[in-house]
Amino acid sequence: MxxxxxxxxxxxxxxxxxxxxxxxxxxxxxxxxxxxxxxxxxxxxxxxxxxxxxxxxxxxxxxxxxxxxxxxxxxxxxxxxxxxxxxxxxxxxxxxxxxxxxxxxxxxxxxxxxxxxxxxxxxxxxxxxxxxxxxxxxxxxxxxxxxxxxxAPKVAQAAAAVKTVAPVDAAQFELGKDKYAATCAGCHGPNGEGAFGAPLKGNKMIGNDEAFIKQILVGSGDMPSFAPMLADADVAAIATFARNAWGNKLGGVTVDQVKKLR
Ligand code: HEC
Incomplete structure (x- = not known):
């Protein structure tokens, strides 16, 4: 019993x-x-x-x-x-x-x-x-x-995907364009088409703003950490540019978001 x-x-x-x-x-x-x-x-x-x-x-x-x-x-x-x-x-x-x-x-x-x-x-x-x-x-x-x-947690990815797209600041986008050309294009291609590094054009991963910011700050594998050489505003600008160039429509990233993750 x-x-x-x-x-x-x-x-x-x-x-x-x-x-x-x-x-x-x-x-x-x-x-x-x-x-x-x-x-x-x-x-x-x-x-x-x-x-x-x-x-x-x-x-x-x-x-x-x-x-x-x-x-x-x-x-x-x-x-x-x-x-x-x-x-x-x-x-x-x-x-x-x-x-x-x-x-x-x-x-x-x-x-x-x-x-x-x-x-x-x-x-x-x-x-x-x-x-x-x-x-x-x-x-x-x-x-x-x-x-x-x-x-990777599933909900974070899903939440990032359904989040309403943040507005894109035109001046930030232009700054990001210059910084991308100087810092990232060598490995990811001038048009985000990928080279030594993965293509960023049509890349869903960069739609997850936190993951993308961390990727730039921390790096992974053969991609170095850019935290020492890029200011928060540069990181936000590069992320904003890549998320909205070459047909990507993933919305802007703010300097505050970068500050929090650094
Ligand atoms: C020295 C070459 C190099 C430079 C410079 C570089 N990357 Fe990378 N990047 C790579 C490599 C290699 C990988 C793959 C890393 C891995 O396997 O973990 C990568 C991965 C990535 C990823 C992840 C892609 C995915 O689908 O998982 C993103 C996003 C990214 N890089 C963005 C950038 C941005 C933005 C910059 C400029 C600030 C940059 N990278 C500069 C080489 C580079």
């Missing part, structure tokens, strides 16, 4: 997990199965905040050196270790064998999942937010089977 009731309670909990996420299951859990609209089920802290692992914590020393350089002090200040309630912490709707803890240098216990040390992100306001995903190409959410999830 008791077993039957327990099974019923557990399956009810499993069924209700997505809707009841904000109602924390119990305060004995260190980690729970979180449900996000943008990325599906992910490991979360007990309050539902998405948990991220930082590649700066990666075991391989060559990866670690590169990741450390990418996640500077400012980046690290955005992430708070998820506190483990004990050395053998509990997970809710998670494979118990993957839930663990590691002792930090200051003696506190940090939650791990499948060995990945976990952090919450200051930019996440509510349970289910995934604003830290891909931060500085260092912070990534962890799936409920313990894999690092490097995919």
């Amino acid at each position: 008791y077993v039957k009731t327990l099974v019923a309670a557990l399956s009810a909990a499993a069924f209700m997990a997505p809707a009841s996420l904000l109602a924390q299951p119990s305060n004995n859990f260190t980690l729970i199965q979180g449900k996000t609209l943008a990325m599906g089920k992910l490991v979360a802290a007990a309050d539902g905040q998405t948990a991220y692992t930082l590649l700066t914590d990666s075991q391989k020393s060559d990866e670690k050196a590169a990741a450390l350089a990418a996640c500077d002090k400012a980046c690290l200040s955005q992430f708070t270790p998820v506190k483990a309630l004990s050395a053998k912490p509990q997970g809710w709707l998670l494979a118990q064998g993957l839930v663990g803890a590691v002792k930090r240098a200051d003696g506190t216990l940090q939650a791990t999942f499948n060995g990945h040390a976990l952090y919450t992100f200051a930019g996440d306001k509510a349970a289910g937010d995934v604003n830290g995903q891909g931060f500085n190409q260092v912070a990534y959410a962890v799936t409920t089977v313990g894999k690092i999830n490097t995919s």
Whole structure:
């Protein structure tokens, strides 16, 4: 009888997990199965905040050196270790064998999942937010089977696509045209047709203003970071130009947007 009731309670909990996420299951859990609209089920802290692992914590020393350089002090200040309630912490709707803890240098216990040390992100306001995903190409959410999830959030892309197109400032567009020719055309082609770098003409990715701004500021792969050599106004102008030249109609980008992301 008791077993039957327990099974019923557990399956009810499993069924209700997505809707009841904000109602924390119990305060004995260190980690729970979180449900996000943008990325599906992910490991979360007990309050539902998405948990991220930082590649700066990666075991391989060559990866670690590169990741450390990418996640500077400012980046690290955005992430708070998820506190483990004990050395053998509990997970809710998670494979118990993957839930663990590691002792930090200051003696506190940090939650791990499948060995990945976990952090919450200051930019996440509510349970289910995934604003830290891909931060500085260092912070990534962890799936409920313990894999690092490097995919892009779906909702952010969809939201960017349906957002009404911001007006384009003519003077900014002209400034962007000059700056693009001087800075980007060598690799992406004078008409955005692509060369060493990807084509920007007809490129959907640049419709996501935040992703585009970050691409310019941070770079990726063989594209260098332009943060040191371009002022916020230059970055905004280049983005505005590329988003509205060559048949692109993706709307303007403001200097404030760049300032916030730098
Ligand atoms: C030295 C050559 C080089 C320069 C200069 C350069 N890029 Fe790139 N860019 C690349 C390469 C290579 C990639 C592909 C990077 C990768 O694989 O991660 C890329 C990727 C991109 C992407 C992502 C495209 C996609 O579909 O994911 C955008 C957007 C972009 N660059 C815009 C710019 C802008 C705007 C400038 C000028 C501020 C610029 N790039 C300057 C080489 C360059």
